[in-house]
Amino acid sequence: ATPTTEAPKKFVFGLIMVGPKEDHGWNEAHWVAAQDVLKNVPNTDLVWIDKVNPADRPGVTIEQVSDDLVAKGAKVIFTNSAEFKDGTNNAAKKHTAVTFIHISGDAVLDKSAPANVGNFMGRMEYGKMIAGCAAALTTQTGSIAYLGPLIDAETRRLTNSVYLGAKYCWENARGKKDTPLKFEVTWIGFWFNIPGVTLDPTQVVNGFFDKGADVVLSGIDTTEALVVAGQRAKAGKKVWAIPYDYIGGCKEAEAVCLGVPYFNWTPAYQKTITEVQAGKWKQSWDWNGPDWKNINDPKTSHVGWVDGKALSADGKKSLDAFIADLGSGKINLFAGPLKYQDGKEFVKAGATADDKTVWYTEQLLEGVTGKSK
Amino acid sequence: MTGSRNFLSRLSLSLAPLLVALLIAILLLVATGAPPLDTFAKLFTGSFGTSSKQADTFVVWVSLAIVSAGLLITFTAGQWNIGVEGQIMVGSIFATWAARGMWEQSGIVGIPVIILWAMVGGALWALLVAVLKIYGKVNEIFGGLGFNFIATAFNIYLIFGPWKQKTGGTLSGTEIFPEALWMPTLPELRVSPIAIIIALFVLVVIYLSLRGTLWGLQLKAIGKNIRAAFVLGVPTNPLMLSAYAVCGACAGLVGAFLVIIVHHRLIPSISSGYGFLGILIVLLSSFNALWLAPLALFFAAVSIGSTALQLELNIDSSLGGVLQGVLVLVVLLMQGIKEKVISK
Amino acid sequence: MEFFIAILASILSDSAPIIFASLGETLNERGGVINLSVEGTMLLSAMAGFAVAFTTESLVLGFLAAMIVGAIVASLVAFGSITLKRDQVAVGFILTLVAGDLSSFLGVPFVRVPGPQIESLPIPFLRDIPFIGPVFFERDIITYLSFALIIGMWLWFYKTQPGLQLRGIGERPEASFARGGNVKLMRYIYILLGGALIGFAGAAFSLHVKLGWSHRATAGFGWIALAIVIFGGWDPLKVAFGAYLFGALRASATTLQSSGLEVPVQVFPLLPFPLMILTLVIFNSRGLDRVLNYLPLGARRALTRLLRSNPPAALGTHFEQE
């Protein structure tokens, strides 16, 4: 027989993003992972759509978009927002031959997921603790602010993580047990600015600085906190910021950036694709942590932290020690006693919280100013 | 001989805007580096290419046809009912409200109640604008705009507040309705034949009432000269209220359909801009009810087709809106040019 | 006190875009033409301004481009309504939708891309005046321009001959024509100028307040600008007051979250819009007349004149000059 010159059919995977793919934040981190898969796994092809949110594409549903991606041959579809839970489940019910991965979701955990839906998420709690520590090591006014997205279990646990990290370093590394650290969160209402729906993040960040905070941490997908801080710094104010999500997050204002906690989605994406290709994929809910040997190893660590230019040398030293202690288990910040804002017990004295308790965090912790619900 | 030439020149006069709009679109595409022919082909296959696409197009058609029929009534009464977006939204809110009260009901009981309640909601919301206009002298454009903002805020409040999902409020909306309360659709497709029949019914009723009823004539009269109509004995206030109520009820109906056919839950931007598209359709129809159905189909096709552009050609789907708007603008301006030429 | 100064200062500079937009619209409407496309024009010019400033790395070019875009949209309003005698509201409404969608379509490459931004520019000496200095004179060039525009437009309307003529063409074009005014030409000029100001507002949005471009970024600000013009009774000072009032409402929406109100956070940013419209409704409704009727005549006259004024009589009408 004559050899066919036709190229073997490509393995197509799909990606549905909530925001624009080049937002220097959450979505770009996913975009980069998908590009890595294309590079690293031979014969793959990507179909994607971004900005799937009610502001940018009113009336467009995950179900519709999934239909289109499946029609273009997608065998695996990643959806990247907590908002997509029901949509992903419904699309999966319709296209049973396709594997859906709902990132940051918990449908597998609460058993509402069809068999072809999987979940994974990175343990950003550690990244946030590190960020909190960096902030506490730097602040001069003793007042830190957190630019929160919307309020749900995920954002509550991330906010709490920042607070725990900050409090630990404030009390231990800075030795200020007697002056309580001020920690305030303001929620804008979504993962990024939706004009007319969310508070304007630039306005909120300006408000933070006006009220006396000097380090602002971003909990949202976009970079306003850093940009505003950069602007203020140029006007001669001593302020800093910590972005979120994306390894290149500091770029927009290096001079005020203390560092960035980021997701590295490449290993998880790659694992899913190769497993589905080999027919070995099984439904699971994965909460992937950092590789403590080297939290910035692109092959193995799902969550990382890079120092920013604005972090002082002393701060750097203390922070490295903090990271090492976290990795070795010497520090467990989710150890009791911890209380919620209304005084209800979160973790008993002497106990440490298990994954499920942390995942379903109900309130902000005592000591944090801001709404829990 | 002259008759046919006359026909030809008239035909070319009405086709000219279409060509100009097309030309602008092509220029735009070329300027942004997109292949024009391919784009239009994809726009077509994206809206009519498969039975599932056709069905989606008709889902949008139902909404556009009904809302533009309602808007034709307020336009006939001389009113710019910009508040129509809010009226759709409140229709959806009322539909969800009714659905939440009938979570366990069967669809045969539940769906008609949901639809009627949504129509009541839309009508009430529209009446607020009318009352402000009549008794408060507030221009309906700003009244309507205000109530759109309020409806949006209220909708968000419900989604993130009292009606939030058990796991917490999210932008994806409220809890999904039980399937019994979904409007039955054709197998495997999202389109509901009952909704299409209802839309046709609404179109016919609106057409006939504008043509042959006293109400329709009185509406025309207040639309063209409300003071003279009043002096002649037309009950202007009740009439104005009725126009808004009818348009609001149509918008409410659309709101109900969006909830029980399309999304199966209440979502933040539930009205999807269909109200404003409806205004464009009515403007394009020269206020003639007969044109609404085909124009709504065209607009629906562009809306659905343009989503496909993103995937197929990586062209932003807002192109659809640009095309729709440019077409209406060009037609409007060409009418002016025509009149200017004739009067010369 | 320091916090109060900071908030006041933020309101002043955050309101700059609304000031430019609503004063631009005031200029249009004083000439007798409603430019309903403000929302769309702002979007398109915000995008264009950012895109040009981003690619050329020149803020000046960015603002210039935005003004040109604003003037182009306005010229369509002018052509449609003055020359072709179409319904001004219809033309403006369609343009709002077209320009809005066009901004999304053309703006894709620039969504949430970090770009150039206006730097602050404290004015020496003036900034040292207690209270006044930090509130007014530690701002940036755009905010200073907005101050200048308010005062300049007031002077133009009430102290200059061309300004008097402008008021005339919006009031009674046939009488203005009788007095030597070229009504159509002046209307064209003022619509283009107004459009350019609205365009400037767009750029002020993306280069000064919002720091970048994203889809639908103005989210209702254009509509609010239209409402503010009515609220301000077509008077530059009162319009500016309306714009600052709206700014204050927005600032309080941010602060309200920590007030302990049991309302989802997503509701706060929406509140200033209905509140602003509600204020407009109250100020323009007959209810106010009833209240005013209880006052003694002198006070009533003064208050009426302060609180409201009638729209230019020829607003929205066509004019045919021989």
Add this chain to the structure above:
Amino acid sequence: MRVELKNIHKHFGAVHANNDVTLTVEGGSIHGLLGENGAGKSTLMKVLSGYIHADGGEISLDGKKLKRFNSPADALRHGVGMLHQDPLDFPPMTLLDNFILGCDASLLQPRARAEKEFRELCQQFNFDLDTNAFVSDLTVGERQQLEIIRLLWLGARTLILDEPTTGISAPQKIKLFATLRQLAADGKSVIFVSHKLEDVEDLCHRVTVLRRGQMAGEAKSPFVTERLVQMMFGQQLNIGKRPNVELGAPVIEFDHLTLKDDRLTVPDISLSVRMGEVLALAGLEGSGQQLFLQACAGLLPPSAGQLRLNGIDLTRKPYENFLRAGIAYMPADRMKEGLVPGLSIEEHIVLAKRGKKDALIDWTRTRQTATAQITDFNIKGIPTTRVEALSGGNQQRTLLALLPPDLKLLALEHPTRGLDIESTLYIWGKLLERRKQGAAIIFASADLDEVLQYSDRILVFFGGRVIETVRSSETSVEQLGYLIGGKKQ
């Protein structure tokens, strides 16, 4: 300044409004321009003042030939200024703003200079005008004064006045005439347009008469009235005598009625009007007649007092009740308040029908009714003609045709304004028929001749008050002229 118009032609579509008109006005003289409605007077003057461009002919000033003026401003630069019947000013502005608007200033308003010169001019003509007042608060006469000094200030040497005597009182008229004579004495030319013979005879040195767009003749003072009438109408007009009608029971009664709108209060009117009676309301525009008429029709609720129709109390009842009780209102502004532009005659007939109406329209029957009415009222149109395509006279006939058969009270505002004599006679014929059938008629008119001619009784309004009630048979145009100006003799 000597003004010459030579062979002026002007067409409006099929209408030849000015057909080869030639006219010479000597410097220092007052020249009258006479003619019936639509004769082309205003058109000719608009050509002379630059508002419209003639299709042919030329203009010379002091012997210097000009093709035409490009605009009113151009004409004024050459010294020709025109006062319109409805003064072209800016009601919401102050007098000073009005005065300055249009003057030759580059950037800043010359307020101080203008104010000083304004005062001087006022003094010269003995006008009492306050620069800080608002134009909207002035009477028509005062607005004319403002326009006159403004035009003079801007250098007008020829002043055109288009029907300046409608809507002003006798004392104001006397003052106006004095001013015009003073101007002529100063060597300025004045062109005085009117169809009021007595005004022209009183004031002008020479008169030109236009008829159907053409020159019908010229005359010099002193004038022979009969000859002027003949030139104007081509015939002696026979104005019918008013037939006497037996008055019946009271139709409408007012008890201490007080009316108010945002500008005017009309206090305390007590009066009754009987079947078959015609009551005229005389007064300057805006003296309260309109409020009174609207109150009669139920369009304006009285703020105090009582109103009874056929013995039934209708005070502050909705308009609907008034309609049911058999009133009808015909407004002055036909296209704004009377008819609905865009709708046809037959559609109007459906709308105006009173009593029980069917929800579905029977178009066949409606068309028959419409055809019958069109013939009956001699309307030049067909059932589907849109009302805006009718001429003014035919629009007024259409309004008459819409009146239901059994009316008790007709409230009419300027029933024949803008109509020529033929239409006027026709319409009054129809109205007086109604009166014979027992309807009462209340009408307001600025035309004192009409008031005197058709009414039984006259209410004279001044500044919102009824200052006099007179029987038509016991008064004269002169006396009315003084009364509407607030002067009792």
